[in-house]
Amino acid sequence: MFSIRRWCLLALSVASLLCADAKSSTGDSVLVVVDPKNQDQYSTFFEGLKDGGYDLTFRSPKAEGPVVIEDDAPNFAHVILLAPEARNLGKDITPQSIVQLLSRKTNVIVALPTKQSPLHSLAAEFSLILPPPNTPLISYFPKRDTPSTLIPIKIEDHSSPALTKHIEPVWFSGIPASLGSNPLLVPILRAPSESFASETTVTSGSADAVADSVERGGEGLWAGSSLSLVTGFQATNGARITFVGGAEIFSDELAQKETERHRQSGNAAFSREVAAWTFQENLVLRIDKVEHHPVNATEPNEQYTNNDQVVFSTYISKWNPTKGKWEPYSGLKDLQLEFTMLDPFIRTSLPPVRGAPGKYSTSFRAPDRHGVFKFVVDYKRKGWTSLESSTTVPVVPPRHDGYPRFLSAAWPYYTGAISTSVAFFLFSTIWLAGEVNERKRSKGSKAE
Known part of the structure; x- marks a missing residue:
């Protein structure tokens, strides 16, 4: 042994x-x-x-x-x-x-x-x-x-x-x-x-x-x-x-x-x-890992909800032929991220993060559309190694208790419903009050 x-x-x-x-x-x-x-x-x-x-x-x-x-x-x-x-x-x-x-x-x-x-x-x-x-x-x-x-x-x-x-x-x-x-x-x-x-x-x-x-x-x-x-x-x-x-x-x-x-x-x-x-000494890149999580969190979600704020990060290394090892590389200025289903719903830049060599990160709001989405990084430039990454994540609608109780955009509908109810209540009150008065008058005339 x-x-x-x-x-x-x-x-x-x-x-x-x-x-x-x-x-x-x-x-x-x-x-x-x-x-x-x-x-x-x-x-x-x-x-x-x-x-x-x-x-x-x-x-x-x-x-x-x-x-x-x-x-x-x-x-x-x-x-x-x-x-x-x-x-x-x-x-x-x-x-x-x-x-x-x-x-x-x-x-x-x-x-x-x-x-x-x-x-x-x-x-x-x-x-x-x-x-x-x-x-x-x-x-x-x-x-x-x-x-x-x-x-x-x-x-x-x-x-x-x-x-x-x-x-x-x-x-x-x-x-x-x-x-x-x-x-x-x-x-x-x-x-x-x-x-x-x-x-x-x-x-x-x-x-x-x-x-x-x-x-x-x-x-x-x-x-x-x-x-x-x-x-x-x-x-x-x-x-x-x-x-x-x-x-x-x-x-x-x-x-x-x-x-x-x-x-x-x-x-x-x-x-x-x-x-x-x-022989792949020069212009050789690779993606070490990718991360995604909600804003103000560190752990990834198994699924996201419509309109969630999401943070996506990727870590990229470049081969150093003089040292014979991979080193973090932050020199890409035109890297992009796509959040796609069948077609990209969101396409945004993926800039390098200051103080974090090799890290590229961005945040965005998940679309108001549920389905199976993918984080896609597809970087192709002449002479450079192609970078390809695809991470699948579902986006679901909110739960029944996840919606807000009142929507600011629906106040015209709330006002219409309330005014209609108040008008119906006043109309009913006036109608019933008029009918009672009519009965009293009829009884008084018979007594005379």
């Missing part, structure tokens, strides 16, 4: 140490699917992940193990697919298995190839519309010595919610994507406004050649900043997947290449930011 307890305490202590060292809120195990002969090309990216506390496991695209999912459970917290040129990624790495990974809250980074592959059909599942095969992004501006398919891109601060730091211009080579109307898409890197996607034969800069590419095939010209080069997608369960238009953006060559004279590119920092968002 003592030995079992000792082993349990030891296991708990080891688990706590692992959780304290983890940078991600979901775990630190990463499976990297990359061709062994190309692995050294991404050493800067991989070393940055290792320095961040991640445990990397490398696997060849055609290898059978380690498997991604075993017994319907993922073996890794994160997966990186850096084998865009591989025709086959193994029997356990298919578009269907990647979707299954997301449903199991595993995060994925996918580098898309320029040629047609199963990964193209995977991107279509997430509302990404890819150009025809062999159609990379091309730009002739600014004037430079590099090929037109290798483009320097400036990143404006706050251009994407997934990027939390200032990043120098990055080099990009690959394909763009047109974004569908799915609200769960998070654009991370946009194409320059002067760039376009076309066949690799259109690299001479000829205006006629570009015009011919527009008219040929009916696909049209993919151009402008509406195209996305690196796109994230956050599932409703919090899992994240990022599609990168070219694996070269993670390479050592572009990380060490200067965008301007004596100005190193920001590829290394950008790659780390993309991994930090995808």
